[in-house]
Amino acid sequence: MTDEPVGGVRVCRVFLVDDHAVFRSGVRAELAGQAGIEVVGEAGSVAEAVAGIGRVRPDVVLLDVHMPDGGGVAVLRSVLGTDPSGAPATSGAPATSGTSDASGTSEAPVSTFLALSVSDAAEDVIAVIRGGARGYVTKTISGGELADAVRRVADGDAVFSPRLAGFVLDAFARAAPGPEERGEPVHDPEVDSLTPREKEVLRLLARGYTYKEIAEKLFISVKTVETHASNVLRKTQQSNRHALTRWAQSRHLD
Incomplete structure (x- = not known):
């Protein structure tokens, strides 16, 4: 005025x-x-x-x-x-x-x-x-x-x-554009809690590979794959492999 x-x-x-x-x-x-x-x-x-x-x-x-x-x-x-x-x-x-x-x-x-x-x-x-x-x-x-x-x-x-x-x-x-549209990383606490190796195991599990096949692809033992898989299930709070696969697909991690 x-x-x-x-x-x-x-x-x-x-x-x-x-x-x-x-x-x-x-x-x-x-x-x-x-x-x-x-x-x-x-x-x-x-x-x-x-x-x-x-x-x-x-x-x-x-x-x-x-x-x-x-x-x-x-x-x-x-x-x-x-x-x-x-x-x-x-x-x-x-x-x-x-x-x-x-x-x-x-x-x-x-x-x-x-x-x-x-x-x-x-x-x-x-x-x-x-x-x-x-x-x-x-x-x-x-x-x-x-x-x-x-x-x-x-x-x-x-x-x-x-x-x-x-x-x-x-x-x-x-x-308003989200972080994906802006080209920024999307932060998910559960995903961020996974180590790089655990993410590799997660992706292969979501694609249907067996523990033995994952071990061969990553050049690690089956026991190590089992350990990583167990850690992934615990960190993502999923009860089984099928639930984990759906969880990974929903986050485009498969």
């Missing part, structure tokens, strides 16, 4: 984006009575929103998700230069609300986006958050709660209506 405090309260400048004029009027009326909130503009389409945000440079944009000409994601893409996956846009110049200094370096966009929608569908929540919105609240929210959400996102918090945050956490948890 960039305005100077008025009567001890710092003013947060808000821009409304929704294709229903009656709804915009209602939100404006609700926020008008809230301390520290000033509605500085509104738009009913993506094009109007992009132009208005660039001109007014509000602190917070209250953004409708579904509009006939592309909706909230289209606004986010135009203003922040992102596509729905959150990656930089590959075409078109982002219409950011930032400015350039004498060196030609662009400042980061000054506006923060808070989605305000009738929809509580997971795909809508995920799309706008990946697009760059800082939060998502539904239109069942009260005026006081909305004002509080606006102040919080302006201060850098992420704000969601109840249960919606779970959609985002689940989506990003699924999308």
